[in-house]
Amino acid sequence: MTISKTNRLSLVEQVVSQIESLIESGEWKIGNQIPPEMDLIKQFDVSRNTLREAVRSLVYAGLLVTKQGKGTFVKSSSALGVAFQRRIQQSGILETLEVRHALEREGAQLAALRRNQEDIEQMSIHIEACRKAAEAKDRKAYEEADIQLHKSIMGSSHNDLLIDLYEHMEDSLHASIHQIAEMSSDGNFHLNIHCNLVDAIIEQDVNRAIETVNEYIAQFKKSLV
Amino acid sequence: MTISKTNRLSLVEQVVSQIESLIESGEWKIGNQIPPEMDLIKQFDVSRNTLREAVRSLVYAGLLVTKQGKGTFVKSSSALGVAFQRRIQQSGILETLEVRHALEREGAQLAALRRNQEDIEQMSIHIEACRKAAEAKDRKAYEEADIQLHKSIMGSSHNDLLIDLYEHMEDSLHASIHQIAEMSSDGNFHLNIHCNLVDAIIEQDVNRAIETVNEYIAQFKKSLV
DNA sequence: ACCTCAAATTTGTAGGATGATTGGTTCATT
DNA sequence: AATGAACCAATCATCCTACAAATTTGAGGT
Known part of the structure; x- marks a missing residue:
């Protein structure tokens, strides 16, 4: 019974x-x-x-x-994002950055394994936008392009749950990205490392993709202290 | 304006x-x-x-x-758990496993960096429980001890956001973990690799901790196909 | 062409009435 | 006294009407 x-x-x-x-x-x-x-x-x-x-x-x-x-x-088709966002807002920047590390590292790894032709085109478009914004020294445009690039990388992972979590982190990240971008003044380092990441993903070099993510997250962490 | x-x-x-x-x-x-x-x-x-x-x-x-x-x-003090549960139920096991990978890899890395004496004691207690359950071939007890061990590892990361995400995921994952555990029949492999992970964390060997997580997640993935 | 203001549309808030479910009390029957 | 049926109280579930507030639309006048 x-x-x-x-x-x-x-x-x-x-x-x-x-x-x-x-x-x-x-x-x-x-x-x-x-x-x-x-x-x-x-x-x-x-x-x-x-x-x-x-x-x-x-x-x-x-x-x-x-x-x-x-x-x-x-507004959205998933309730997870909002709940996640609420929780993030109660956390410190360091905690959030570390979770971002977790998601981006996995995302980069999966992207390197699964990216298809369409993904490559998307990433190329956005990294080109980053390059142009950096040349023009348009900080606002650069940040926007940067976020779009990260989204396209995540999208290349083809893991919807991962994408969902990352997308809703972005809102809360916007502020801290801005803050971090201001602190780490070396814009070129930023651009170069992003190029390197996209390159690794396109060439399906999993280890290099992961290492590159580790590198720039470590850089962010330094600028926090 | x-x-x-x-x-x-x-x-x-x-x-x-x-x-x-x-x-x-x-x-x-x-x-x-x-x-x-x-x-x-x-x-x-x-x-x-x-x-x-x-x-x-x-x-x-x-x-x-x-x-x-x-x-x-x-019923609860956090909305994250229910939202996660709803979302995970719509996801495939592979997607969920990959997100788990993201969280556990970061957790292991941070645990290796930050574990204190109390964390070491907790992890030791739970891995001992795993060992005993494995000896007694008590699968149910082993799964329970396994979960407790993972939680204590996560706890050693001292990142509350990460801990929260993992705990809420664990709730929904209990069933699928069971399923995975049944499929990967080699219990000794399981136990050994967990010992290895805890060892690496205690010795603060970051790379080995990460590699160990990669290893057993890869093993899980294999058993899914 | 432009401005003004009233009407229509739509969501927000209030308060009342009734039904459904649960838990406990009373009380008659055995 | 034990049992069970009937009743009652507390609480949430649903429905209803009415009015307020915000926004859009359009008619009418200048």
Whole structure:
């Protein structure tokens, strides 16, 4: 005899589940506005209260955002990122940097193993943008290009869970990257080491890719002390 | 002109924030029942709807659980665990294993750098438990000791964010770890490599610690294919 | 063409009413 | 006294109506 586990789902939970499916299936695309409350009430056949509790849950989880007077919009397809982000904000820069090291090292390793032609093109585009920004000494543009480059490297790992975690670290990292970039004044070192990393990944030199990540994270750590 | 960023918090968000504080501060302890809706309505001075939307958000996030007819109880102090669990359930074992690799590799490296006397004692206790369980061929006890050992290694990294991520992952991984353990039948290999890892950490041999982690993750990966 | 202001749309908050589930109490029957 | 049925109280679940606040839209006047 199995003692019936939490057998019955509440109406709110059912609605939450349905909305999750709509988002995950792409029927409600990220950035798009979802139907107004009144329509959803009819669609799901529940009261406004029930619907609002469901929507509010997903807002808290970071999947939706509501704007009074405008509507409700799809923000993300994964709740993990927001929870991760909240946790990061309670941590120190060093702690965060070390977790970043963990993710980037694994990402670089997997990227070197799995990168395909499309990945190579993406990385090339972004490292070229870095080079141009560095030449123009446009610090803001460089930071933006740098982040895009890192994302494309992570994307080349083809591990969605890893990508998810890294993407949501980025927001919290933006500030510290800026801070670090200002401290470590040697922009050329930065650019060169990034080129080296991309090179290693393209050539599928796993060890060199890992070592390169180790190198620039170590550099960051130094500039923190 | 700076476009005012979403400045004002909604009432629901304020209530959510206050409840989060109550939980985090330990004023509402895990497992305990929280005051009924009517009391909270008076305490926070909001309507039923507002309060319920706030509570429901935290239920979805996994901080609270409500039981009709009984009350609402504190379940966890961190939303990360539930989010992780949900996300991992959608991921393949390989993806999860790779993220585990990322965390364990960093953890081993930091542990080798930072382990103190107390950490060494903890790790020694747990590896001894592993050895005994292996001798007795008690698979269940071995798995438990194994998990405790990994946690103590992670703990030696003294990076709370890393520890948190790993612990919450471990919860969801228990099943798949079991599965992996059954597939890789060579228990002695398992034990030896763990001894090697702890040894490296105690001797502060960073490279050997990292290499050892790489080795047994690679072994796991093989057994997956 | 431009400005003003009212209306429509949409989410936010309030408060009441009823149903469902659980736990305990009372009380009659055995 | 033990048992079990009926009742009652506490609590969350759902639904309803009403109004407030924010945003967009458009009509009307200058």
